[in-house]
Amino acid sequence: MSTTKTKWTVNLKVYRKKGQKAPYYDQFTMEVDPDEYVLDAIERIWAFHDRSLTFRHACHHSTCGACGMLVNGVEKLTCITYIRDVVEDGGTIVIDPLRNFPIISDLVVDMSLFFDRMEMVGQRQVIPIAEEIVGSSQKAQSAGNGKEYLRLSDCIECGMCISACPIAATNPDYLGPAVLAGAQQSGLDKKPELLQIVDQENGLWRCHSAYECTAVCPSNVDPAWRIMDLRRQVTSQRFKRLFR
Numbered sequence: 001m002s003t004t005k006t007k008w009t010v011n012l013k014v015y016r017k018k019g020q021k022a023p024y025y026d027q028f029t030m031e032v033d034p035d036e037y038v039l040d041a042i043e044r045i046w047a048f049h050d051r052s053l054t055f056r057h058a059c060h061h062s063t064c065g066a067c068g069m070l071v072n073g074v075e076k077l078t079c080i081t082y083i084r085d086v087v088e089d090g091g092t093i094v095i096d097p098l099r100n101f102p103i104i105s106d107l108v109v110d111m112s113l114f115f116d117r118m119e120m121v122g123q124r125q126v127i128p129i130a131e132e133i134v135g136s137s138q139k140a141q142s143a144g145n146g147k148e149y150l151r152l153s154d155c156i157e158c159g160m161c162i163s164a165c166p167i168a169a170t171n172p173d174y175l176g177p178a179v180l181a182g183a184q185q186s187g188l189d190k191k192p193e194l195l196q197i198v199d200q201e202n203g204l205w206r207c208h209s210a211y212e213c214t215a216v217c218p219s220n221v222d223p224a225w226r227i228m229d230l231r232r233q234v235t236s237q238r239f240k241r242l243f244r
Ligand code: SF4
Pocket: 065, 154, 155, 156, 157, 158, 159, 160, 161, 162, 177, 178, 181, 213, 216, 217, 218, 219, 221, 222, 223
């Protein structure tokens, strides 16, 4: 009679950084169910091995965008990444914080500049309750019409596109894929003031069309396509100005 082994032993090599101390890796050897998610294993490290490990998570179902990390060097939402998809029994999973953001502690990065830039292009991260959007189906359905309270459809603001972007890696002033995608959704026709923000040195012409952003995006945003479409919008605005 054949039996299926349901528990694997894996090593988790986890990036650690506290304050001004030099970064290092901690290794934890654990028994896991291969059908668990990487985030489950990270939470178990925190619960049973090291309470000082810091990491972000909230929804556990790919909605909040908080749990983005590098898993074996690739941007992943750890709450939907199966252990069996990134390691074999006896193998090692390397966990790092996202790239191209300042590190606050261990696996937690500072995304405040990214959120500010999203707001700058009309994609607000936090919506005051006083604006009474809850329960307003008309407002909720008006995605893409340029109204202030709308967010980039499908974008969960995980920052993984920025982590994967080769331009963001060399130029921290580059607006980045999600922000440019947000500007594209806001639309230059509806928000002409966005032209100055995106049509500049660190804006949409910096993109080298590597498409790494689209490759790692866990949602349906396709930021690379949106950047190309934004270029089309900007070029069209330039032509319109020529014939005015
Ligand atoms: S565009 Fe995609 S990868 Fe970038 S922040 Fe939004 S959901 Fe994340």
